Amino acid sequence: MGTKQNHLSFFSGMIILLILAICSCDSKPSxxxxxxxxxxxxxxxxxxxxxxxxxxxxxxxxxxxxxxxxxxxxxxxxxxxxxxxxxxxxxxxxxxxxxxxxxxxxxxxxxxxxxxxxxxxxxxxxxxxxxxxxxxxxxxxxxxxxxxxxxxxxxxxxxxxxxxxxxxxxxxxxxxxxxxxxxxxxxxxxxxxxxxxASSALIKGIGYSPFRDCQMPGTIYLPTHKEIQEDLFRLSQSCNTIRTYAATGVNSVVPGLAKRHNLKVFAGAWIDGVQKEDQKEIAALISLADTVPQLDGLIVGNEYYLRHEKDKEAATRYLLNHIRTVKQEIKDKTLPISTAETHTHLFEWDFTNQITGFKPGMRDIIKELDVLLIHIYPSWNGRSINGAAKFTVDTYLSVQKFLRQKFPKENKRLIIGETGWPSKGGIIGKAVPSLPNQRKFLLEFLSLANKNNVEFMFFDAFDELWKMEGTDGLGQSWGYHFSNRTAKHDLNSVLLPIQALQYWPKNTSKNNVAFAKQSKEISNLFVIYDEWPSKPISVIKQKRKSEVSSNNTLISLGNFYPSGFMGPSKSGIKLSACDCSTPRSGEMAMKITIPFLKSSQPWGGIYWLANNSWNGPGINLTRKLIVKNNQSVILTFWAKGLKGKERVTFRVGGVGNGSDSIPFPVSDTVTLSNKWKQYSISLANENLSNVVGGFCLMAEGQQNQFQKQVTLFLDDIKYEVK
Structure with a gap:
């Protein structure tokens, strides 16, 4: 589950429920x-x-x-x-x-x-x-x-x-x-x-990735040291260990900062089968081992076998070589070496949840390790929340027993590297993501882990909107904090001792609280923007300046990109695709400020361009939308001004180089109020086979009485079939 750069999936809303109380238990004091x-x-x-x-x-x-x-x-x-x-x-x-x-x-x-x-x-x-x-x-x-x-x-x-x-x-x-x-x-x-x-000597940790809303690996939008320090202080009060997932980039500073907060640290290297990039990760991990005092362990790869099991022999050989390289080249030979993998990709299991043997090549890998981090996710296995925590702990104990039998003289240390339950997302089998179920799992798991001296790293501390596994926001919803760092539940520490939890409420909230439903879109539509990120992200491997606004604010990532800045004011236009101050729906909206710089005709605007290019190729909306008889396509969006009375022109198509299948823009100029209002542009009888200019807005200084600037908000920009 924990990722460095490119785990991908879909993001959409689902029912959010308020709950009360998770419980956590400490191990029995000596x-x-x-x-x-x-x-x-x-x-x-x-x-x-x-x-x-x-x-x-x-x-x-x-x-x-x-x-x-x-x-x-x-x-x-x-x-x-x-x-x-x-x-x-x-x-x-x-x-x-x-x-x-x-x-x-x-x-x-x-x-x-x-x-x-x-x-x-x-x-x-x-x-x-x-x-x-x-x-x-x-x-x-x-x-x-x-x-x-x-x-x-x-x-x-x-x-x-x-x-x-x-x-x-x-x-x-x-x-x-x-x-x-x-x-x-x-x-x-x-x-x-x-x-x-008393504090526990056992590992009671958290999987930590530092990225917040509108931040993402592989881009220029990264957490600051101040944000990381704030996170680490919180974690230093609620767990005793963290693990990281990458050794390069912003992740490289986390182990050193965490040690200053008296946290144990298992530093990780992200291995993904790209030799050049993987060598950088391995070199960076070795450097961390040699320069950060008193690291507690190194993790070579995270769920590598899961992502490369099509060629099982090559995958295990590749991972094993990197593990051996790290062991050979670090200066401190006593530093524990590990890798992290799911329990179903490490071992063969029968229908009674008993181990029958190693997966191909896994015995050789485990033999090289000092510590094994095992990921146990009953929800990904489609199990009901009832009994999920017991399944997790029973699986851990089975693996522990198996390792002692197979490596009787090597004292292999076993840690649950990840486990948890999502607070929202798509249903898998009998596994229903929800806030109450997340609380139930955490409460029951921590209690059982305490009784059985299970070492673990819970996944994870904070929701991360850039993560894309699963459907309906599943990959983004594993934190016991929301992404804005507010607590999901009435408790948020895995260090809470058993004495504190014995009489804490086992059920959900006493307050009669209901969360508004976020309905899942099932109508025939093509979304340009509804939340960040608004659409599946292909793969972002490098910084692409054409995808950023002039003030380096992260933009939405979809099939149409707001990258076509126009007019004398274009250098001063500011765009944020994840403004949380006043969303129309969900948690975010777009905020756009267009300044009217000194010019004989001051104006500015933004085109949402297909494939991030003025020259196309465009998007064939006739293949994205099913239009039946007596139906037509319209573009709908919600907008409001910061003050009200802002004059703004919205349009579709008309990118003037001949590549757009809508040769002349379909436009509408409106006066915004300071309240959200839905607008629409009819595209009946328009050729939608190669749309380059998917959406556009423009504002002129003259129409806005030569104010210094206009600020407006946008949300839920969609092509719909009506």
């Missing part, structure tokens, strides 16, 4: 570090906390607060973000701070941070405006929580009643905790407590 009977729970006194801003109050009886906002009578609560006016439009948000001393009681101590709150009355829906509740440790993000919106009054509330996470304390010291609520929101906090427990 006798030396058994929990002490006098371990003290630190309970913060709400009335004594430092409050910043005007938006916080203490309620001693809030049963009637704001028209019976809460479903239970509260003896005492800190209403973070609220004031006594009950006019939430005036609420400006709130923040509280606490300075506490956390003692390291063991070799390393994990404090479980639990924040409980009161449930609300009435229904709530997921908020597309995406205000965020946050928890910080020493002014660094620990836990971000999305918001829901009460249907009766529009008030923003936390997506979960209560949260459970961890704070790692390698040495005693003073810590600051800050908790914030956004504007027009309230967080009714009932209690805040921290409980210490």
């Amino acid at each position: 006798k030396k570090e058994a929990p002490k009977k006098n371990d003290k729970v630190i309970k913060l006194e709400l009335a004594k906390l430092k409050v910043l801003g005007n938006g916080t109050m203490i309620a001693t009886d809030s049963s009637a607060f704001c028209d019976n906002l809460f479903s239970k009578k509260m003896a005492l609560a800190l209403l973070l973000g609220a004031d006594s006016s009950c006019t939430q439009i005036n609420w400006k948000g709130g923040q509280l701070k606490a300075n506490i001393f956390l003692k390291n009681q063991y070799a390393s101590t994990v404090y479980t941070l639990k924040i409980t709150s009161f449930p609300f009355n009435g229904k709530a829906v997921f908020s597309k405006q995406n205000p965020t509740f946050s928890v910080k440790i020493n002014n660094r993000p620990l836990f971000n929580l999305g918001a829901c919106q009460l249907t009766k009054n529009g008030l923003f509330i936390p997506a979960h009643d209560s949260i459970l996470t961890t704070v790692v304390v390698p040495k005693s010291g003073n810590f600051s905790i800050s908790i914030s609520a956004p504007e027009h929101a309230v967080w009714p906090i009932r209690s805040i407590e921290l409980r210490p427990s």
Whole structure:
């Protein structure tokens, strides 16, 4: 599952459901570090906390607060973000701070941070405006929580009643905790407590890839060091190990940065059968091994055999040669060497889930390894969520037993290199992706892993929209955070000890929350843009400047590319294909700003060009769309202006070099409002056999009263059959 560059698939919306609570369990502490009977729970006194801003109050009886906002009578609560006016439009948000001393009681101590709150009355829906509740440790993000919106009054509330996470304390010291609520929101906090427990010596890790929205390997759009540092701090508080998937590019900086956060690191090299590129990866991995202090392991290849099993003998020989090269050339010969592969491609299995032997060539590969990373995915195998966690752990134990039998003197270490459950995507057999099922799997897996001393790296930390495996967004939806780093569930740590999870809710949310459905398009249409990325991406192996806007903002990748910048203003046009500030549907929209630079006729525009070229070849829409009798093709799109009253011309076709099958542009000039509105351009009787200019927009300074610029938003640009 974890990829470096070119795992591909489709992206589309599906039903999003809100859930509450995942649980995670720590391994049983050793006798030396058994929990002490006098371990003290630190309970913060709400009335004594430092409050910043005007938006916080203490309620001693809030049963009637704001028209019976809460479903239970509260003896005492800190209403973070609220004031006594009950006019939430005036609420400006709130923040509280606490300075506490956390003692390291063991070799390393994990404090479980639990924040409980009161449930609300009435229904709530997921908020597309995406205000965020946050928890910080020493002014660094620990836990971000999305918001829901009460249907009766529009008030923003936390997506979960209560949260459970961890704070790692390698040495005693003073810590600051800050908790914030956004504007027009309230967080009714009932209690805040921290409980210490011993850190586990077992691997409890996360698969980590640093790419965020609108970032993608193989392009110029890459995460910054600041973004990576922020991610690694979060992970350093919620896991003890990370693995990486590539040794070149931006991935090369991750191991060194992670070690600064006291994380164990298994550094990976991406092997894909392209000799020149693979040699660069191997050389980079060897360099990391020789330069990054105290790496914990090297991973040569990720699911290489799965992707090259057509020629099994060649695949195993190629991988084995690279493993041996790394072993021979690294300076530290004690550094553990591994590869990562699915359990079904490593071993032969019978119908009772028992191993019957090695896959061809795999015995020789495993013999060369110090550590084996095995990927176990019950969902990819089409299994029901019921029993999926048990299947995963049972498979691990079977492999562990088999390795001990086959290599009795070599003490092969076995780690689950990836396992997890997607929160959305296409159904495979009996495996249904959903947020509740993801929570159920994580809760049950971590509990069983704890009981059986299973070492693992959960897949993965964050959703990544560039990943394309499966259908309907399946490959993008494995994180226990959304891609914007807000938590999907009411807990987000794999370090939580069993003591913290025994009484945590096993079921889904107590809040009566419903997420709006994102219907899957089943009508006859051809999509230019609906989300990023909007269409299957072929293969991007190099930076292509013609695919970027003038300000280096990532554009949508599809069959028509917004690369035809025009007019005297073209050098200043700014385009973002993943603006999250005001989407019409889904999570993103396009934001375009056209400046009117000094000119006798100031104007600017963008053509969405077929195959990224003014000269074509075009797209044959007659092969993409099925048009029956009495039907015709129209182009539909949603648009709005930043302020309203922006005059913009939209058109299709008419690329003026004779290559476009629509020789003259079909145009419509409109005045935008600051509210989303759908527009359409009829293409009845037009020749759609070689469309080069799939979509176009233009704005003129004169029509816009010579303002400095116009800013508009676009969403859901589609050819439809009506």
